[in-house]
Amino acid sequence: MSSDFFILMKSELSLTLIIFILLILKVWDGIKDNSTWLHITNFLLLLNFALGFLFNTSGELFNGMYHTNNIIFLEKNILNFGTLIISLQAFDWLKTHKHVSEFYILLLTTLLGMFFMISSGNFLMFYLGLELASIPLAAIVNFDLEKIKSSEAAVKMILSSAFASCIMLFGISMLYGTTGTLSFAELPHLIVGGGLQIMSLIFVFTGFAFKISSVPFHLWTADVYEGAPVSVTAYLSVISKAAIVFVFISILHTLFANFESMWYNILFLTIILTITVGNLFAIRQDNIKRFLAFSSITQVGYVLLGLSAGGQIGTTSVIYFLMVYIFSNLGAFGVIGLVSAYANKENISDYKGFYKNNPMLSWVITISLFSLAGIPPTAGFFGKMFLVTAGASHGNYILVIVAALNMVVSLYYYLKVVKAIFIDPNDAPIEKVNGSFSAKLALMICMFGVIATGFASCIYTYINSLTP
C-alpha cells in the first residue's frame, strides 16, 4: 500500500519536493546569483521530467479521490515538458529579476494544482486542483512588478477566473443535489436526465469555457495575455489551457456521456463562434502578444472540434494536437520573449526588417507560425488534419467547412507577421539579439519537435494505443 502511494503519486510528490527544495534554498539565502538559481531549477525540472517516464502504472488512491493511468501519466509528461521549455526560455527575463525563487515556487504550485486536477476522481479534488492552479497563476501574471499593465492583467485574471469557478461550482452543487454523490466513478450512471442535471451541464460547461477562453467568454484572454510577462503568457496559453482541456475531455466524454447529443449541440455553436471570432479579431492586432492570444483562441476552437468527436479518435487527436501546439507556440513565444527581454519591443510593426539582424530567430518564428497555421511540412498540419478528421466523424460537414475556411483566413494574418519580418523595409530594425544558451537550446528543441513530431507517426500510434 505505501509503495503504491509513492509510485502512483510520483509526479505530484516530485513537484512538491522541488517546491520545498526551492523554499529551503530561499530561506537559507546562500545563493546570491540569479543564474545559479535558474540552473538549479532547470536541472531539477529536467530530473522531474525524466522521472515521468519511470514506473508508470494505473491505480487509485484515497477511496477513488485520486486516480491515475498511462494516459494521465502521458498528459503529465507533456505538461512537465512544456514547463521545462518555458523555464529555459525565461532565463533571459529572470536573469535580472529580483524574485526568481518566488516565481518558480508559484509556477510549480500551479503545475501541481493541474496535476491534481487531471488525476482527480471526485469533484472536491477537482475543485481544489482547479483553484490551486488558478490562484497562484494570477499572482505570477503580476510579476512585472513595476508595470501597471501587469497588475491590471492580474486583476482581470483573478476576478474572471473566480467568477468562472463560482459558476462551475453552482453547476456542481446542482449535480450533487440530484445524485447525492461527487465521485466520477458513480456519477455517469446517475446522470440520466431531468431539468436540474441539464442546467448543471450548462453551468459546468460555462465554467470550462471561461477557463479555456472559448468565445462567448473569451474577453479576459487578450488583456491578460498582453499584460502578463512573456514567459507567463506562454505558460497561460499552453500549459494551463492544455491541462484544462485534458480534464474537459474526461468530464464530457465519461461524466456527461448520457448527454452526448446535448453537449454536442452546445459545442457545435461554441466551435463555430470560437474559430470565427478568434480569427477576425486576430487580424486587427498590432501587439504580438495580443495577436497570439487571439490565435490561441482560434486554436482552442480547433481543439474543441476534435473533442466534439468523442471516443478514442477525439481523445487521441486532441492530445496529439496539444503536444504539437506546445512545440509550435513555445517556439514563437521563445523568440518574442528574447526580443522583449533585450529590445523591449512587442509590436508587430517593430518586427519589420527583423531578418536583417536576426536571421536564425526569424526562421524559428516563421517555422513556428507556419506550424500554427498548419502548413504541410510542419507538425501543425498533421495535428489539425487529425482534429478535422475527428470532427468529421460525426458526419457534420458544416463544422468541417467552417474550420477549413477559417484556416485560409488564419493564413492571412500569420503570413502578415512573416511578411513584416522578411519583406517590409525598416530603417531601424531590431538590433542583434544574443540570447543565452538555455533559450537557444529551448528554441532548438522546439524546432526539432515541430519538424519531427509531424513525421514520426509512431507518436500518434503510441497515444492512440494508450487511450481507452
Added chain:
Amino acid sequence: MNGIGLEHILFISTALFFIGVYGFLTRKNMITMLMAIELILNSININFLAFNKYLYADKLDGLFFTIFIIAIAAAEASVAIAIIIHLYRSLKSIDVDDADLMKF
C-alpha cells in the same frame, strides 16, 4: 405548521446567486466585485448544505465541500486584495473603469 422545506432554502440560495452575478456585472469597485463573488460562493454553500441536510443526511460530501469552499474563498480573496492593493499603488484608484490601459 409545516416547517421550512428544501424549496424555500433553494429559493433563497438561487436568489443570492443571481444577486451576486448582478452585483459582479454592474459594480465598478473592485472590492465590491470581490464581495459579489463571496455572495455567489455563499449561495453555493447554502445549496450544498441544504441538499446534504434534506436529501442525503447520511452522507458528509456536501458538508466537506462547504468547508473547502470557505477556505478557498479566503485564499482567493487574500490574493485578489493583494493584487488590487498593488494596482492601487500605481493607479491611485480601484475603479474598474480606470483600469483601461488595454482595450481592443
